[in-house]
Amino acid sequence: MKKYNSFFKVLLIAFTALFLTGCVHDDKYDAPNLDGYQCQDLVATLTIAQVKALHGSARYDFPDTSTAIMEGYVSSTDETGNIYKTIYIQDAPVNPTQGFTISVDAVSTYTKFPQGSKIYIKLAGLSLGTYGSLVQLGVRDAKSDAAGLPDGVSRIPEKLLPSRMFRSCTIRENIVPKVLKISEFNSNNNILGALIQVNDVEFTKNSLCANYAPDGFTVDRQIGEGWSTAANNYTGTATVRNSGFASFANQLVPAGNGAFIGVFSKFNSTFQLYINKAADLAAMKNFPRKDGIATNPCILDQTGLTTKTVAETKQLLSGASSQITGDFLLKVKVTANDEAANLTQSIYAEDETGGIRINVNKANLYQDARFRVGKAIYIKLKGLAVSNVNGEIQLGRLSGTIFAPILEASVYNTFFDSNANVSAPVPTERTIPQLTTADVGRWIKIKDVEVIADDLYKSYAPAAITLEDCSGNKIILKTNTSATFAGAETDGGKGDVYAIVTYANGKYQLLVPKQINANFGNARCDGTVPQIFTTIYEDGFDTLLAKWDTKNVLGTQVWSTTTYGNPRPSAYIDGYRQPNLDWLITKNKISLSGYKDAFVSFESDGRYSSNGLVSLELYVTENYTGDATTTNWTKLNAAFDTDIDNFNGFVSSGRVNLKNYVNKDVWFAFKYTSTSGFSTTWELDNFKVKGTK
Numbered sequence: 001m002k003k004y005n006s007f008f009k010v011l012l013i014a015f016t017a018l019f020l021t022g023c024v025h026d027d028k029y030d031a032p033n034l035d036g037y038q039c040q041d042l043v044a045t046l047t048i049a050q051v052k053a054l055h056g057s058a059r060y061d062f063p064d065t066s067t068a069i070m071e072g073y074v075s076s077t078d079e080t081g082n083i084y085k086t087i088y089i090q091d092a093p094v095n096p097t098q099g100f101t102i103s104v105d106a107v108s109t110y111t112k113f114p115q116g117s118k119i120y121i122k123l124a125g126l127s128l129g130t131y132g133s134l135v136q137l138g139v140r141d142a143k144s145d146a147a148g149l150p151d152g153v154s155r156i157p158e159k160l161l162p163s164r165m166f167r168s169c170t171i172r173e174n175i176v177p178k179v180l181k182i183s184e185f186n187s188n189n190n191i192l193g194a195l196i197q198v199n200d201v202e203f204t205k206n207s208l209c210a211n212y213a214p215d216g217f218t219v220d221r222q223i224g225e226g227w228s229t230a231a232n233n234y235t236g237t238a239t240v241r242n243s244g245f246a247s248f249a250n251q252l253v254p255a256g257n258g259a260f261i262g263v264f265s266k267f268n269s270t271f272q273l274y275i276n277k278a279a280d281l282a283a284m285k286n287f288p289r290k291d292g293i294a295t296n297p298c299i300l301d302q303t304g305l306t307t308k309t310v311a312e313t314k315q316l317l318s319g320a321s322s323q324i325t326g327d328f329l330l331k332v333k334v335t336a337n338d339e340a341a342n343l344t345q346s347i348y349a350e351d352e353t354g355g356i357r358i359n360v361n362k363a364n365l366y367q368d369a370r371f372r373v374g375k376a377i378y379i380k381l382k383g384l385a386v387s388n389v390n391g392e393i394q395l396g397r398l399s400g401t402i403f404a405p406i407l408e409a410s411v412y413n414t415f416f417d418s419n420a421n422v423s424a425p426v427p428t429e430r431t432i433p434q435l436t437t438a439d440v441g442r443w444i445k446i447k448d449v450e451v452i453a454d455d456l457y458k459s460y461a462p463a464a465i466t467l468e469d470c471s472g473n474k475i476i477l478k479t480n481t482s483a484t485f486a487g488a489e490t491d492g493g494k495g496d497v498y499a500i501v502t503y504a505n506g507k508y509q510l511l512v513p514k515q516i517n518a519n520f521g522n523a524r525c526d527g528t529v530p531q532i533f534t535t536i537y538e539d540g541f542d543t544l545l546a547k548w549d550t551k552n553v554l555g556t557q558v559w560s561t562t563t564y565g566n567p568r569p570s571a572y573i574d575g576y577r578q579p580n581l582d583w584l585i586t587k588n589k590i591s592l593s594g595y596k597d598a599f600v601s602f603e604s605d606g607r608y609s610s611n612g613l614v615s616l617e618l619y620v621t622e623n624y625t626g627d628a629t630t631t632n633w634t635k636l637n638a639a640f641d642t643d644i645d646n647f648n649g650f651v652s653s654g655r656v657n658l659k660n661y662v663n664k665d666v667w668f669a670f671k672y673t674s675t676s677g678f679s680t681t682w683e684l685d686n687f688k689v690k691g692t693k
Helices: 002-023 048-053 142-146 158-164 182-191 310-314
Strands: 069-074 086-090 099-105 117-122 127-131 134-140 165-172 195-203 218-228 233-243 257-267 270-274 306-308 321-323 328-336 346-351 354-361 376-380 385-389 392-399 402-404 415-417 443-451 465-469 474-477 494-504 507-511 518-522 534-539 548-554 560-562 570-573 580-586 597-607 616-621 634-636 665-674 681-692
Touching: 048 069, 048 099, 099 158, 117 158, 134 257, 158 165, 182 195, 182 218, 182 233, 182 257, 195 233, 233 257, 310 328, 310 346, 310 354, 354 494, 385 402, 392 494, 443 518, 570 580, 597 616, 665 681
Parallel strands: 099 134, 233 270, 306 328, 354 392, 474 507
Antiparallel strands: 069 086, 069 117, 086 099, 117 165, 127 134, 195 218, 195 257, 218 233, 257 270, 321 385, 328 346, 328 376, 346 354, 376 415, 385 392, 392 402, 443 465, 443 494, 465 474, 494 507, 494 518, 534 681, 548 580, 560 570, 570 681, 580 665, 597 681, 616 634, 616 665
16 A cells, blocks of 8 residues: 555656646747648738728728738737737838738637738728727627727637638748837837837836736836936836736846837827737846946845834834934835725735834735735835824825825835745734724724614715724724725624724724625624625616616706716716706616515715705606606605715715515616706716515
8 A cells, every 4th residue: 555655646746746847937938830720822912001001080891702812920929928819910020111900809829820920811801990099900890880989890700710811831930020219109100010129228117126917907017218317217118018917927027228029009199019928028137227227126135224123113203204214124014905995005014013004106006016915025214204194103205394105116126025925914803992002003803893873784985984892892994985895885793804903083993905804794792683685686887878768858968877987887967057857767667576675775976066956866666657757756865975076986875775665666766957057967886776585
């Protein structure tokens, strides 16, 4: 038996080693086997330039009987996953005069049409249209037609490619990138889609020491050329668009200066560059950089630095704010970031001595690997500042005498990845009475708390929610209106809350980074069990107003949808300061049969005064006649956004009780009214009807 065990252990080790080796992304790939796939040498009848010239102000459709054939050389590769469902071509392997974009509904096209392939495209049944103002080849798009967009095209279906696209059996060239300066981009729109090389450039400070892209996200990084000492900036910059699905996404962008190679593209008025593979940027390793950075800034040199703890860092405060002048280094673990938008331009981090808020003038910090929850980072403190903000000591910088967030351009030489694996931060357990000033900024767990009776089922924002334990001790749970869960209802039971301790107006408060950090699903302190409501009907307006009827009684303005929402889109109406009366009515009846209790809820966001007029109301009926003006409606007592000075975030209506309508069929309607000179603009989202049996 021991012999068999040993054999299987060896086999397991060998398999594991093979698996790990197969998972390494080293940017080196075997050439694809192209034996015979769609291999034809055809005769082109149209050049890339002639094909593009066929596109005017609207889509151009090639007839199904067309014999036109276009040829080109593939300038791109989707082998690393950075280019997705697109094949870029150019008219010559060296010094091209034309480039072009082909939109295909297929991946791993490099296995059939690798970079350098000469390809032929039979154009019969295909279409020329635009996306982001860039002319491309695809197929006619019915959705664009229906929406009245005459220039939209869809991707060429994968099943159509074998009859439309062919690789030359004899020719595969080495694509030599065309050398351009960023300042020459505007005069070279004709080669959009070609492979280009931009010499003597570097990633800007805002991109330094960051990954190409965070997992699952597409982000823009900037490169610059022609550093101007007088202006302390580059004479030209360009956007490099990177996919979080690329095999090299988790690598750091090159920190030096040199040649950049990528596919030349454009979206509307913004030029964009796409990296085929990270190895194409191997030349960007020269120091000093044009902006004066002499050595690789992403490597932390701890020589001469004195380590400080969070507690010691807070003790550097003298007065309201204090500049840090010492060569100090702080090592902390990130405990909260801006992923759910309950924090903006800031993170919380802690060590064994406490936690602290760190303010950074950068959006989407959670997408930066250095600011992931559970990541240990080093912070160089010299030049930063500590400040007392409403009783909470925070870390940032001084702009004159004003405490401000750390500049995005200083992130690269302020925050350093420890290169340790991410590990979940361990919360410190506290009860509400145990909280002290030493806990402010710390990640904690408070067990067995519940929302007070007066706040039950209210949304997390804009009003603060009060929590209490079974002894009656209370604490505020504060949520920003920008949080992704601001309009969500709090649970009605008891449970544990994981939160950051904050301090404002002389009181401790709790901030939950995500809604899942506050789960109150158990029986309350008095033993009552919260009812479980299931969704009967809901609409987030993702299908526009497909589930609603719009009835215009007065005025020319009507209900529509907008690209704003929670998340977008949302229903929308604006009376444009004209007399209006408009209804938005659920198209089909909603059955409450078999339910013993039910409620309706939604979220609203309004702006501009209606001069005292009740501009938006919610109604219900058991008998919709098909005519809003002849239907017998009952008004429901729903809460609408009251802060109409600005669009400050969606506000929950709360649970609007429907107990009088259980076991009945109902329709709901929003009634909008505006007058001459006054009108409130309204956005509605997340309409839901829930019930319990």
